[in-house]
């Protein structure tokens with residue numbers, strides 16, 4: 001066999017081996033779920049809060065239909081649960097074929113709401129409730145008012161939240177305690193472009209938009225903002241929020257030691273904010289790796305994650 005052909009063969013074998021390794025590791029990791037703890041100092045006042053933050057569910061199914069996972073959550077005695085969006089899974093590239101999966105998300109939401117009620121009555125502690133911030137998948141679904149089927153799915157999803165007493169953080173602010181607020185921002189057009197969509201990409205969030213929804217927040221208290229895409233977290237902190245909770249980048253899919261995360265689900269290489277706790281102007285930005293997978297369904301050294309955020 002000529003040398004040229006044997007080099008190609010070796011190269012192909014290496015690629016195939018790498019693919020098999022990534023596939024096997026990913027299959028194992030995707031079935032697990034870790035709880036990551038973040039401790040955040042409340043620099044403005046003495047209020048404490050324990051938040052369970054769950055993002056990017058993407059209609060995921062775990063074995064035992066979530067009971068084990070939810071029990072692990074309530075064993076941590078959270079003061080509130082915050083969902084960071086992308087619970088439904090809207091297939092961007094097949095949107096014309098109406099490929100939106102949401103049934104598992106409804107089941108998870110119903111179960112966690114049911115457990116929260118049982119748990120609250122059992123130990124009689126001051127549980128502040130469950131809050132839902134929109135991700136791009138819910139907002140894409142909401143935007144498709146032209147399609148009766150998709151309008152129906154959206155309405156079904158919202159009804160599930162409302163019927164389970166879940167507060168929707170749709171450009172709204174809720175008072176969590178005397179000195180703490182929780183807000184959610186829903187922006188879609190121009191904020192979720194992928195690698196191939198260059199037109200009308202928003203570089204920053206206009207303060208006029210933030211003023212429209214959040215000009216009444218008291219900047220003397222501790223203000224938490226849920227915005228699904230972390231790329232705009234610096235604008236939100238500059239505006240006056242003290243803590244930003246995000247997701248969207250799924251931990252960068254593959255996390256190499258020393259190199260870091262390589263790709264976001266919307267095909268951005270080496271996303272700046274992929275997972276963990278980032279400090280910007282002495283304020284925290286927590287980016288969850290999320291629980292589910294979408295489009296490129298790979299996770300290596302990047303287990304599905306629930307965040308426990310202790311504000312002290």
Ligand SMILES: [Fe+2]
Pocket residue numbers: 056086135136137228247248249
């Ligand atoms: Fe997302």
